[in-house]
Amino acid sequence: MPVIIINEKLCIKCNTCVTVCVTKIIDNHSVSGYPEISDEKSGFCIKCGHCESFCPQKALTLNFLLDDKMDITASEGRIESQNLSLYIKKRRSVRHFSSETVSKELITKVLDVTRYAASGGNSQPVKWLVIFEPSIVQQVACLTIDWMRTILNTSHPLAPYVPVLISAWDNGTDLISHRAPHLLFAHVPAEPINDPTEAIIALTHFDIAAPSFGIGTCWAGFVIMALENYKPLQDFLCLPEGRKAACPMLFGYSKYTITSVPRRNPVDITWR
Numbered sequence: 001m002p003v004i005i006i007n008e009k010l011c012i013k014c015n016t017c018v019t020v021c022v023t024k025i026i027d028n029h030s031v032s033g034y035p036e037i038s039d040e041k042s043g044f045c046i047k048c049g050h051c052e053s054f055c056p057q058k059a060l061t062l063n064f065l066l067d068d069k070m071d072i073t074a075s076e077g078r079i080e081s082q083n084l085s086l087y088i089k090k091r092r093s094v095r096h097f098s099s100e101t102v103s104k105e106l107i108t109k110v111l112d113v114t115r116y117a118a119s120g121g122n123s124q125p126v127k128w129l130v131i132f133e134p135s136i137v138q139q140v141a142c143l144t145i146d147w148m149r150t151i152l153n154t155s156h157p158l159a160p161y162v163p164v165l166i167s168a169w170d171n172g173t174d175l176i177s178h179r180a181p182h183l184l185f186a187h188v189p190a191e192p193i194n195d196p197t198e199a200i201i202a203l204t205h206f207d208i209a210a211p212s213f214g215i216g217t218c219w220a221g222f223v224i225m226a227l228e229n230y231k232p233l234q235d236f237l238c239l240p241e242g243r244k245a246a247c248p249m250l251f252g253y254s255k256y257t258i259t260s261v262p263r264r265n266p267v268d269i270t271w272r
């Protein structure tokens with residue numbers, strides 16, 4: 001099966017595909033001059049799709065998931081920088097959720113966007129665990145508090161802060177999950193050379209895309225601390241063997257809308 005399919009009626013042999021190919025496996029056929037990938041080199045294709053995406057003639061098709069091919073014009077999907085800047089500045093952690101759940105269909109739509117996140121060698125290692133049931137999110141929060149009880153009066157760096165969190169929980173205020181209806185885990189292979197970078201990138205895509213679908217998010221830092229240290233939570237979540245999760249993300253519909261952008265420290269840049 002060829003790795004790339006060339007429409008010779010459209011190809012003008014401009015060599016853009018040869019230039020943009022990240023693994024440099026596209027050559028020009030010695031006689032016809034059309035781009036081709038030899039059998040020896042085909043195994044090095046990472047299916048990043050750049051050859052196809054940058055072809056000015058739309059003459060090249062990567063022979064992979066053909067039904068998923070999506071053509072766009074240069075202007076489609078463009079967002080004015082001013083709007084995008086404002087959109088990003090408007091993103092806020094949501095800690096007050098309505099009890100309304102987000103439909104699985106809409107969650108899937110947002111997660112679909114994350115498929116286009118960067119990954120080393122286009123490895124796309126991220127898989128998702130969506131805690132969809134609000135009652136299970138509550139159980140995760142409860143187990144996080146249980147873990148916090150185990151570090152009370154220890155030298156754990158979080159120990160000075162846990163009494164407040166535990167006492168709030170015991171008095172009916174959930175500062176762990178903020179009573180969010182859903183909790184999202186991204187996980188990647190837990191190989192020694194792998195940190196969960198790709199999971200964090202994918203989650204960040206979710207974080208940024210979600211508000212455009214009307215969904216609010218909040219990173220759940222306490223939950224990942226508990227997950228990394230507390231076997232009962234590990235057993236409860238039961239992530240697939242050999243996989244490592246990044247900091248999970250709470251999400252749902254926000255009770256409030258923001259009316260101004262908070263101030264931030266000035267950007268700190270070193271130029272060399």
Ligand SMILES: Cc1cc2nc3c(=O)[nH]c(=O)nc-3n(C[C@H](O)[C@H](O)[C@H](O)COP(=O)(O)O)c2cc1C
Nearest residue numbers: 091092093094095175176218219220221222223247
């Ligand atoms: C890795 C990480 C972990 C976080 N963990 C929590 C958390 O456990 N609980 C919480 O309420 N907010 C958590 N946050 C949200 C931060 O408090 C929040 O991003 C910060 O205060 C800035 O506010 P903003 O997100 O609205 O800009 C976390 C954020 C990050 C990036």
